[in-house]
Amino acid sequence: MIPLKLNKKTGFKNLSFIEPVIIRDFRGKLFYSTEGLRKVDKFNLPSGNYTIDSGKIAKLKMPVKKILIKLPPPQRYLKPPLNFDVNFGNNPNKCTIFWNKHLILFDYALKEKTLPELYFILYHEFAHSLYKKEKLADLCAGNLMLRKGFNESQIGAAPITSLSSYQKIRKQNMVNKIIRKNLFHLFKK
Numbered sequence: 001m002i003p004l005k006l007n008k009k010t011g012f013k014n015l016s017f018i019e020p021v022i023i024r025d026f027r028g029k030l031f032y033s034t035e036g037l038r039k040v041d042k043f044n045l046p047s048g049n050y051t052i053d054s055g056k057i058a059k060l061k062m063p064v065k066k067i068l069i070k071l072p073p074p075q076r077y078l079k080p081p082l083n084f085d086v087n088f089g090n091n092p093n094k095c096t097i098f099w100n101k102h103l104i105l106f107d108y109a110l111k112e113k114t115l116p117e118l119y120f121i122l123y124h125e126f127a128h129s130l131y132k133k134e135k136l137a138d139l140c141a142g143n144l145m146l147r148k149g150f151n152e153s154q155i156g157a158a159p160i161t162s163l164s165s166y167q168k169i170r171k172q173n174m175v176n177k178i179i180r181k182n183l184f185h186l187f188k189k
Contacts, residue, residue, distance in 0.1 A: 006047045012057045014041055020035040021043075021052075068143045074131060091108075106118070114161075126141070156178045
């Protein structure tokens with residue numbers, strides 16, 4: 001295991017397609033993997049502390065440019081909860097923003113989720129400062145994740161594993177938007 005500390009969003013080149021790139025977060029939980037993906041040539045990682053379990057990678061001079069999901073104009077303009085405290089506690093919902101207390105409260109049950117899942121849930125809540133509709137908040141969360149340095153495979157998987165089985169349409173919507181965005185970008189080249 002090779003430690004990797006990043007102070008900012010960083011792009012990487014995959015130097016070998018023989019073994020998958022497997023990266024764990026500071027807790028030892030899986031953060032990013034190329035297993036099961038088509039050939040991944042380049043990818044980003046957000047700032048943070050990681051360990052490389054397998055794969056051969058090299059830092060790029062710049063992060064990999066990502067195309068954002070197109071969104072309609074915001075439905076509202078609440079002040080984003082960027083400076084709110086984020087805590088875990090008893091919460092009947094997965095995550096709630098208490099606007100008057102400047103608090104974002106995750107349920108204890110989410111402590112074991114992966115960082116991509118937690119960021120998806122957090123950014124979904126952030127997105128409610130702009131969008132009322134759940135599916136738009138999901139897509140906005142995906143864009144925020146792309147800006148932070150997450151990759152499409154992480155963004156597509158996060159709602160699948162973090163939302164309940166009752167949210168099938170939201171899960172499909174996110175995956176379809178990610179796939180369409182990438183296909184459109186490929187044909188545009």
